[in-house]
Amino acid sequence: MKFTCPACQQSLPPGQINVQTDLALCQACGHVARLSQLVDADFDARVLHNPPKGAWYQQTMSEHVVGATTRHPSAFFLVPFMCVWSGGSLGGIYGTQIAQGKFNLTTSLFGIPFLLGSILFWTVALMAIWGKMEVRVRDGIGTVFVGLGRLGWKRSFNLDDVESIEDSGTKVSYPGSSGASIVLRGKSILRFGTNLTEPRRYFVLNVLKQLKARRRG
Numbered sequence: 383m384k385f386t387c388p389a390c391q392q393s394l395p396p397g398q399i400n401v402q403t404d405l406a407l408c409q410a411c412g413h414v415a416r417l418s419q420l421v422d423a424d425f426d427a428r429v430l431h432n433p434p435k436g437a438w439y440q441q442t443m444s445e446h447v448v449g450a451t452t453r454h455p456s457a458f459f460l461v462p463f464m465c466v467w468s469g470g471s472l473g474g475i476y477g478t479q480i481a482q483g484k485f486n487l488t489t490s491l492f493g494i495p496f497l498l499g500s501i502l503f504w505t506v507a508l509m510a511i512w513g514k515m516e517v518r519v520r521d522g523i524g525t526v527f528v529g530l531g532r533l534g535w536k537r538s539f540n541l542d543d544v545e546s547i548e549d550s551g552t553k554v555s556y557p558g559s560s561g562a563s564i565v566l567r568g569k570s571i572l573r574f575g576t577n578l579t580e581p582r583r584y585f586v587l588n589v590l591k592q593l594k595a596r597r598r599g
């Protein structure tokens with residue numbers, strides 16, 4: 383790991399870092415920083431200019447946009463599977479009632495888990511075809527968007543309140559998900575990017591770390 387001083391961006395030799403006290407002293411400028419704050423400065427600057435396929439970084443005067451598609455080869459499996467699965471279960475449970483013009487409460491209730499399952503898995507399948515994840519940062523305020531087109535999940539965060547940006551494993555894993563995510567830790571925890579492939583997640587993570595480091599500098 384490489385640490386840099388958050389105040390002057392000089393690199394800190396390991397001797398100046400005290401893990402026990404969680405403090406680091408920069409001899410170049412005298413700045414004392416918490417170790418947990420330094421970890422953020424450790425990013426791979428090279429990836430910024432080499433976004434992997436399906437990822438992007440755009441910078442305008444007032445805004446930084448980093449994102450990636452959630453496109454995933456699992457779509458080739460998910461879509462036919464879902465057509466058969468929800469077609470069969472929902473068609474059998476609700477389709478027959480509609481066809482016969484008769485409402486059956488028991489079968490309808492029995493079908494609810496299939497209905498919810500269909501909604502959940504279709505979302506996963508559609509994300510694997512057309513989904514995207516994007517973070518927009520303007521004046522230190524970031525907005526995370528995950529979804530399809532304009533439809534999706536949105537959360538905001540203040541970059542100045544973020545103490546660490548980590549790549550973290552999760553226990554949730556399903557087709558189209560790598561099982562890992564980007565975690566912004568600070569006053570609150572924000573977790574996203576589970577449906578990004580490894581290179582895309584790594585890219586987004588490093589761009590965010592760089593934006594955070596610049597914010598401090």
Ligand SMILES: [Zn+2]
Nearest residue numbers: 387390408411
């Ligand atoms: Zn310094």
